[in-house]
Amino acid sequence: MLAALRLRRPRRFACATCHTTFVERVAWREPGLAYTLRYAQYIYARTQHEDMAQVALNEGLSQDTVRGIFERWAKKRSPSAATHG
Numbered sequence: 001m002l003a004a005l006r007l008r009r010p011r012r013f014a015c016a017t018c019h020t021t022f023v024e025r026v027a028w029r030e031p032g033l034a035y036t037l038r039y040a041q042y043i044y045a046r047t048q049h050e051d052m053a054q055v056a057l058n059e060g061l062s063q064d065t066v067r068g069i070f071e072r073w074a075k076k077r078s079p080s081a082a083t084h085g
């Protein structure tokens with residue numbers, strides 16, 4: 001049985017000194033992305049043995065989103081990424 005997970009929006013705070021605002025950072029979500037790191041890892045794992053277009057269709061994502069997830073995770077997994085980036 002699949003369960004939907006409702007993610008809360010990151011909290012926004014204001015600096016008492018300079019009055020600029022900033023968003024709470026959490027370990028399970030990269031700034032600017034609408035999905036969790038765990039979900040991205042799941043999508044990346046699926047692209048290892050399924051066509052990206054099929055993964056996108058099954059998950060209700062755009063092919064560009066799936067491709068972006070694949071490219072980010074492939075870069076993280078690359079041996080050269082540890083030495084060059």
